[in-house]
Amino acid sequence: MYGIEAINAHNGWSIAVIGAGIVFTGLVVLSIAISQLHKLLLFWDKRDEFFKLNGRKVEEQSDITSPEQFPVDIHDVAEVYKPVFAKLGDSFQLADLYAIARKYNFPHPHLTIKEFRQAGIMLPLGDGCFKLNTELTQNQG
Numbered sequence: 644m645y646g647i648e649a650i651n652a653h654n655g656w657s658i659a660v661i662g663a664g665i666v667f668t669g670l671v672v673l674s675i676a677i678s679q680l681h682k683l684l685l686f687w688d689k690r691d692e693f694f695k696l697n698g699r700k701v702e703e704q705s706d707i708t709s710p711e712q713f714p715v716d717i718h719d720v721a722e723v724y725k726p727v728f729a730k731l732g733d734s735f736q737l738a739d740l741y742a743i744a745r746k747y748n749f750p751h752p753h754l755t756i757k758e759f760r761q762a763g764i765m766l767p768l769g770d771g772c773f774k775l776n777t778e779l780t781q782n783q784g
Contacts (some may be wrong), residue, residue: 708746717758718727734772 644652686693707726714720727743728735737756744752759765765773 647680658740707743709750713750715766717755717762719763720755721759721782724749734768734774736771740773741763 650656657716707730710723713723724744727740727747727749730743731739740756742751744755750757760767760773766774766776768774
């Protein structure tokens, strides 16, 4: 017995349908797993925080606050940023300054950093490092 008769005699059609169903189910499970992979990676990146806190939220105490109304003059804005510069130290990377400004909800950190550079408040040190122009900020304060 060969061909269609053999397939019919040995339940070949039902085996083929079940096989296709298994493959389709596997593909659906794989696509769901891939679509949720970003959540797993985010958890993996923050696993230390998760295991240390045991589900409790701890508020970080900081002297950095964002005022409700930011000044217009860039030198006055530099006064608001002084705690941020103090936290960063003598030399810092722009990415670190940007991250702290975003963390404490300072408005438009990219534009503010650009204005600091143009006004000479921040001086380049090379290799992406910057420092605060203490001469200029002392004359303003």
